[in-house]
Amino acid sequence: MAAAQAASSSRSRFRSLELVLGILFAGGISLAVLLSPILFPDGGEGMDLMSRLIPPFQDFKHILGTDPLGRDVLARVVVGGRISLVVGILSVLGAVLIGTFVGLIAGYYRGIPEMLLMRFVDIQLALPFILVAIMFLAILGAGIDKVILVMIATQWVQYARIVRGSVLALREREFILSARAIGVGNGRIIFTHILPNVLGPIVILMTLNVANNILLESSLTFLGLGVDPLIPSWGGMLADGRTYLQTAWWVSVFPGLAIMFTVLGLNLLGDWLRDYLDPTGQTSK
């Protein structure tokens, strides 16, 4: 009994390690990005052609070095996080909300709603992202809000598919039948019995898509469809630094590291959230 308790407490300590690291990475980066107007009032725009391509850890004024235009890499990484985080997180949240709702309705009610929604989903999945994005942004014009809209519009279908699949399996499960036998209404079944049971795969897809969307934003910007290319963003910096990779690795490596730690942090938080929501992994007090 004592051994069992010790083992389960080491398990929950591991769980909280995930939480602590997740908050440390994702939270630390978010905090720095939030404070960027105070930390770097010039917005990372200050050019100094006299101090171009200084390597990192050599000049106290430019700890992470400078880029080909003499701009401070650290400042640009922190400021660039504004665009990247806003795009990455808002686009995913929007897609999750719409996709989950559609998936729940389609999977639970079957029949005509399912057919209509899922055929729509299939068509949308068949269209190449770039094509949709170009059409969309050509009509609406460029801008960060439009970029987010394009991403939501193209990605909610992924969530709808995953959620519908899980719901199809769940709705035949006996506890759903048993809830219905007791007289529980459809709305309550969907939101209190089905939704908590489909969160696992959603959380995983979400953390994957955040990273994906941070990079997508830079592709769109590169094509001239996204944000003003002069405003720094991680994806944009990564793309700019590519040409200097041989001579000045720091220009692209630091924004890359920023993306990596953000995604790692979100992944850890996602794992923690998934386990937190699953009672079979823990013992109640």
Place this chain on the structure above:
Amino acid sequence: MSDITASSKLLNGPLLSVRSLSVEFGTERGPFRAVKDVSFDVSPGRTLAVVGESGSGKSVTSLAIMRLTDYTGGRIVGGEVLFQPSGGEALDLTKASDDKLRDIRGNDIAMIFQEPMTSLNPVFTIGNQIAETLILHESLNPREARLRAKELLQKVRLPDADRLLDRYPHQLSGGMRQRVMIAMALACNPKLLIADEPTTALDVTIQAQILNIIRDLQQEMGTAVIFITHDMGVVAEMADDVVVMWKGEKVEQAPVRDIFTAPQHPYTRALLSAVPRLGSLKGEPLPKRTPVIVMDGGAPKLVGDTHVQNTADYAKPILQVEKLTTRFDVGKTFFGRVTHRVHAVEEVNFDLYPGETLALVGESGSGKSTIGRTLQQLVEPTSGTVRFNGRDMASMSQGERRRLRQEIQYIFQDPFASLDPRHTVGYSIAEPIIVHGLIKDRKAIEKRVHELLVQVGLQPQHAKRYPHEFSGGQRQRVCIARALASDPKLVIADESVSALDVSIQAQIVNLLMELQEKRGLSYLFITHDMAVVEKISHRVAVMYLGQIVEIGPRQAIFENPQHSYTRKLLSAVPIADPERERAKTRIEGEIPSPVRAVGQEPAIHRMREVGPGHWVAIEADALRGVA
């Protein structure tokens, strides 16, 4: 060294000798010892039954003999398994090399598992799968192997073996698949056959057939059999010797007669007292609660008392079912026209009275569960009327139908599957109260949940736990508490005790009967288990292919069965009494499929009354005057 001593010991001795075997599993919470220091011998041509409830380590023991525990995360941490292969010296299987083991598995030792569907590969034909073993171990060429496969299928009494060879597993019924599994196991004339609950998933009449086949083949081929089961009836029918396992340990070993007549260990006595015995209520008109021996720690304890269940009130029925028919469309043409239907329920009539238990008995496909689900409005009936308290369900408003879901409750077979894993059991029990708005105040709801938990023999603090933290029996108690939460008049129990261990089953049956007396509940008790039916029910309806073939008072059905199917069903039940002559009647035949082409309606049986309230379907041969 040990091999030499082993061979000298085993020559002309037992075929298999398990000596102080211990098996451990590594879990998140440290190593767990599933089998502790178990020893037994198996001699050629004998059947050893290993009996125990879930978690007793009986299956792990059988897997460890074949060293299959290597593949399931288990580790043999002590003891030896000495085996005498054909034409060679005895060897210790726990130390044998992988090559040697592969040679023995399927060749000298064969195994049959519980679930014949999952043990057969769905993408290969039956013929190919049997032939595979033969080509591998007997080095036959494919043509010879096919011929042998056909012989084997005939040996397990499968008709039309030639055509079966080219069929896929999903095209066969469960009983046929299990026979194919036996044919595969016997392909290389094994010296030892290990059967792990081979008939648990099958209907009783099919179970009787399979047991017969195993017994006959054993006599014919002189195979030794290790029969793993939880069913004392099957033990009495099959075994020569019995090993009783409890919590990973062997608590008793004796010849089968001694186990049943003079059990030594308290656990064996508790197990036997819990086994429902067909015919135990002979001569009694009413069902009766009897005390059960329960293992409390290491000591047996008597729980409950004898109580005649005189609860039924035959003044006015609570439920009247008339010509209820439920069909499902299955086959459709390209244009959506229905070609085939499952005739699950066909013109079924019965009444149920307050405080009464009516058992619906039948095998798979008989439509018994569909009746329950139709009454609970989980399935729409095709035609017929159902009256609850005199009100026709079809004419009820939406609101009244919702209220009906409060007054009729359903308990499912698998308590784990029917509880939402993401919510505490307290939440699950409170849900019907909240949904029907029976109590508004949160504190009062909590109090009520606690009362319900106490009523079903659990504790109030259990409300905060999740379903996975309970044992199977406790979970079924939670499901009963949930069903009682809305204060129902009628409870439909769909195989609610079938998946439970016998000792737990006996307690749950007693609990249901006690609650019936306290609350005047009516039960519609759906099951395939005749022995439980005898204990709990006031009246019995026997179903076959969607129709009731016999209905009447329990005593009449059990002591004077009139319909041939009822008799067949009763004779198929394994009796937990080794003195009884084994397999007097040979049961043959599959259960026909209830799927019919559109336009081919089944004939509706006409019923005749043979005793007070005892109705029997007139059989075709009786009509012709043959019987």
